[in-house]
Amino acid sequence: MNGLESGRLRVVAAMSGGVDSAVAAARAKDAGHDVTGVHLALSRNPRSYRSGARGCCTIEDANDARRAADVIGIPFYVWDLSDRFHEDVVEDFLDEYAAGRTPNPCLRCNERIKFAAVLDRARALGFDAVVTGHYARLEPGAPGEVPALHRATDQAKDQSYVLGVLTADQLAGALLPLGDTPKDEVRREAAARGLTVAHKPDSHDICFIADGDTGGWLAEKLGDRAPRHDGPIIDAETGEELGRHDGSYRFTVGQRRGLRLGRPAADGRPRFVLDIEPVSGTVTVGSREALSVTTLVADRPRWCGAALGEPLEGTVQLRAHGAEHRARVTVDGDTVRVELRNPASGVAPGQAVVIYDGSRVVGSATIIRAAGAD
Amino acid sequence: MDAVYLDHAATTPMVPEAVDAMTALLTATGNASSLHGPGRAARRVVEESRERIAAVLGCSPVEVVLTSGGTEADNLALKGLFWRRRAEDPRRTRLLVSAVEHHAVLDPALWLAEHEGAELELLPVDTDGRLLLEALEVAVARDPGSVALVSVMAANNEVGTRQPVHEVVATAHAHGVPVHVDAVQAVGHLEVDLAEWGADAVALTAHKLGGPYGVGALVLGRGLDPEPLLHGGGQERDVRSGTLDPPAVAAFAAALDVAVRRRDRLAGDLARLRERLVDGVRGLVPDVIVNGPVDAADRLPHIAHLSFPGCEGDSLLMLLDAHGVACSTGSACSAGVPQASHVLLAMGRDEATARSSLRFSLGHTTTDADVDRLLSVLGPVVERARAAGGLTAAGRARA
Numbered sequence: 001m002n003g004l005e006s007g008r009l010r011v012v013a014a015m016s017g018g019v020d021s022a023v024a025a026a027r028a029k030d031a032g033h034d035v036t037g038v039h040l041a042l043s044r045n046p047r048s049y050r051s052g053a054r055g056c057c058t059i060e061d062a063n064d065a066r067r068a069a070d071v072i073g074i075p076f077y078v079w080d081l082s083d084r085f086h087e088d089v090v091e092d093f094l095d096e097y098a099a100g101r102t103p104n105p106c107l108r109c110n111e112r113i114k115f116a117a118v119l120d121r122a123r124a125l126g127f128d129a130v131v132t133g134h135y136a137r138l139e140p141g142a143p144g145e146v147p148a149l150h151r152a153t154d155q156a157k158d159q160s161y162v163l164g165v166l167t168a169d170q171l172a173g174a175l176l177p178l179g180d181t182p183k184d185e186v187r188r189e190a191a192a193r194g195l196t197v198a199h200k201p202d203s204h205d206i207c208f209i210a211d212g213d214t215g216g217w218l219a220e221k222l223g224d225r226a227p228r229h230d231g232p233i234i235d236a237e238t239g240e241e242l243g244r245h246d247g248s249y250r251f252t253v254g255q256r257r258g259l260r261l262g263r264p265a266a267d268g269r270p271r272f273v274l275d276i277e278p279v280s281g282t283v284t285v286g287s288r289e290a291l292s293v294t295t296l297v298a299d300r301p302r303w304c305g306a307a308l309g310e311p312l313e314g315t316v317q318l319r320a321h322g323a324e325h326r327a328r329v330t331v332d333g334d335t336v337r338v339e340l341r342n343p344a345s346g347v348a349p350g351q352a353v354v355i356y357d358g359s360r361v362v363g364s365a366t367i368i369r370a371a372g373a374d
Numbered sequence: 375m376d377a378v379y380l381d382h383a384a385t386t387p388m389v390p391e392a393v394d395a396m397t398a399l400l401t402a403t404g405n406a407s408s409l410h411g412p413g414r415a416a417r418r419v420v421e422e423s424r425e426r427i428a429a430v431l432g433c434s435p436v437e438v439v440l441t442s443g444g445t446e447a448d449n450l451a452l453k454g455l456f457w458r459r460r461a462e463d464p465r466r467t468r469l470l471v472s473a474v475e476h477h478a479v480l481d482p483a484l485w486l487a488e489h490e491g492a493e494l495e496l497l498p499v500d501t502d503g504r505l506l507l508e509a510l511e512v513a514v515a516r517d518p519g520s521v522a523l524v525s526v527m528a529a530n531n532e533v534g535t536r537q538p539v540h541e542v543v544a545t546a547h548a549h550g551v552p553v554h555v556d557a558v559q560a561v562g563h564l565e566v567d568l569a570e571w572g573a574d575a576v577a578l579t580a581h582k583l584g585g586p587y588g589v590g591a592l593v594l595g596r597g598l599d600p601e602p603l604l605h606g607g608g609q610e611r612d613v614r615s616g617t618l619d620p621p622a623v624a625a626f627a628a629a630l631d632v633a634v635r636r637r638d639r640l641a642g643d644l645a646r647l648r649e650r651l652v653d654g655v656r657g658l659v660p661d662v663i664v665n666g667p668v669d670a671a672d673r674l675p676h677i678a679h680l681s682f683p684g685c686e687g688d689s690l691l692m693l694l695d696a697h698g699v700a701c702s703t704g705s706a707c708s709a710g711v712p713q714a715s716h717v718l719l720a721m722g723r724d725e726a727t728a729r730s731s732l733r734f735s736l737g738h739t740t741t742d743a744d745v746d747r748l749l750s751v752l753g754p755v756v757e758r759a760r761a762a763g764g765l766t767a768a769g770r771a772r773a
Contacts, residue, residue, distance in 0.1 A: 036692075076691050125689060125764030 020133030101350025231281020254346015381736030454600020
């Protein structure tokens with residue numbers, strides 16, 4: 001059920017300093033694997049990205065991870081992934097925003113850091129796999145086949161969405177020991193094991209944005225990357241300029257708050273961001289109905305096993321803790337087309353669509369276009 | 375199988391004489407500042423130890439200011455003397471510090487620059503890590519009246535390079551400028567005669583020479599009164615406060631005595647073991663780079679600092695650790711993140727080379743078997759680390 005049955009392995013446990021990764025490492029050790037704890041230093045100067053205790057790369061988190069490794073009884077090291085993280089996650093995040101898209105950096109981190117840079121290095125150093133505390137299940141395939149990625153048993157904690165970018169080869173090097181356990185049980189287990197992080201609060205938001213103020217952080221960091229920050233706010237129906245804003249990156253499709261429009265819409269109903277055009281800085285707003293999306297076009301597919309051949313009647317998820325939508329998914333080369341059986345609201349280019357067949361993750365793709373019913 | 379411990383420059387095992395001295399005193403009660411019999415007994419232990427330390431080092435007992443270790447001694451010298459010298463003459467704001475100092479010197483100097491208006495000048499070194507004396511001469515002579523302090527270590531903790539302490543002191547004193555010498559890594563391995571050095575302040579620590587953690591000294595010329603870092607009972611010449619630790623001080627004295635008495639023999643043994651180690655590594659890894667001076671007279675006898683092109687030092691360290699061999703990447707850690715060594719960078723190495731380095735440091739418990747064990751596992755370890763090298767560096771083609 002969790003990828004831990006296949007004999008004794010040499011594994012690297014990626015330990016953030018949180019309770020989940022600590023229990024995952026402990027379970028891997030209990031399962032008989034030869035476990036080495038590794039804390040990923042994602043910033044050369046932790047304070048430059050984040051202060052306080054909410055992230056995963058503060059000095060306090062590194063110490064928590066070290067203490068957890070002591071209690072579990074495994075060696076512990078810090079690996080410096082700061083250059084790779086900066087280039088592949090932080091820079092990518094900025095590029096995507098500058099282009100008017102809404103990226104999810106956690107997916108990027110799993111795709112390029114935890115199950116790429118870390119896994120590659122681990123394999124080169126003689127390890128077989130990377131253990132993480134993600135809530136998702138890996139079901140072993142037939143001998144010689146890659147394991148299948150499934151949603152976690154605890155639906156509320158399910159993190160299969162942020163792992164939907166992993167390829168078969170990456171999954172073959174992953175161990176996810178927490179997929180069949182509810183979060184509160186993980187905390188109880190941590191306490192029973194004597195792990196000091198048993199009651200540490202969950203991390204939230206984006207780990208490299210210290211205070212959670214994404215808009216402020218982007219304003220500081222985007223610099224020349226965004227050709228212009230300010231622009232008009234346009235009514236989708238009338239084409240009328242309703243006001244101006246000082247940074248299109250402060251908006252995300254589907255957003256209602258913070259538009260600061262001087263006057264109400266003609267129909268008196270709330271308006272939502274429908275579209276962001278980064279070059280001109282134009283933000284288009286309209287009714288809730290106009291946000292409704294029934295068709296998605298996505299590219300850059302990544303398959304968790306075999307690429308989807310025949311059209312799939314399955315489900316899709318469009319954001320990390322978003323709802324599941326029934327959908328028909330068809331693939332044509334690198335283009336993925338998704339027809340939603342129940343419409344979604346506020347879909348932004350740059351978001352990942354993760355495709356499921358039942359609880360199994362089939363793969364993912366990056367949304368480039370969303371359209372409502374014609 | 376016991377671990378092979380090749381990190382004596384980080385800390386070295388206590389010698390039995392120090393353990394005996396310490397344990398014999400752990401059950402004795404008495405504050406060395408108290409006026410009664412038990413207090414006097416504790417004070418006697420401290421003062422006899424201080425005399426022993428002074429005799430071994432070639433200084434006067436009153437010059438020995440006991441501290442919690444090398445870091446405190448360095449901080450007291452840098453900050454305390456900077457504050458005092460500037461109070462005497464407000465023009466004295468310049469700090470001349472070698473670029474390869476330990477962080478216990480560099481960081482207080484940087485702090486003074488950031489917070490106290492000090493002008494910090496880092497003095498360059500050559501490709502072996504040796505201070506360029508002419509740079510010091512030029513810097514001092516430019517305006518001697520504005521220099522608060524010169525600080526140069528006796529021998530470098532990472533690559534082992536000896537610094538020309540005599541010449542540094544002569545140059546600075548010719549212009550009336552005091553000199554602090556961080557001798558933490560040198561005492562016990564080099565001949566240390568403080569009277570001959572003539573430095574104004576010298577830092578040392580017990581645990582690098584076979585004594586306990588948490589005790590050290592700043593040997594401080596009589597006329598020098600640094601501003602204290604720790605205010606309180608004024609136990610140490612009113613320059614340093616805090617209840618004295620008789621068991622630790624006695625063990626420090628015992629260890630220092632042993633270290634200095636056996637220095638010649640140990641240095642010879644360690645030089646031979648180091649040569650075996652370096653020759654052996656060269657045989658296994660022909661492109662290894664040996665950092666620091668070639669000539670044994672120009673470096674510490676017990677440190678071998680090696681760069682393994684194409685490898686990350688922390689990969690090598692982890693793999694060796696898994697084989698029971700303990701060594702160091704030789705560089706300081708900030709939040710556990712290995713930084714490229716400022717020493718290697720100052721010596722003109724590029725960042726990749728600096729990050730590919732390991733420091734093996736030998737000590738009084740090191741044997742031929744330890745070197746053999748290292749050599750028996752190093753080949754495959756370097757091969758592995760090389761395969762993994764660069765995989766976490768930026769700039770790799772995106773998948």
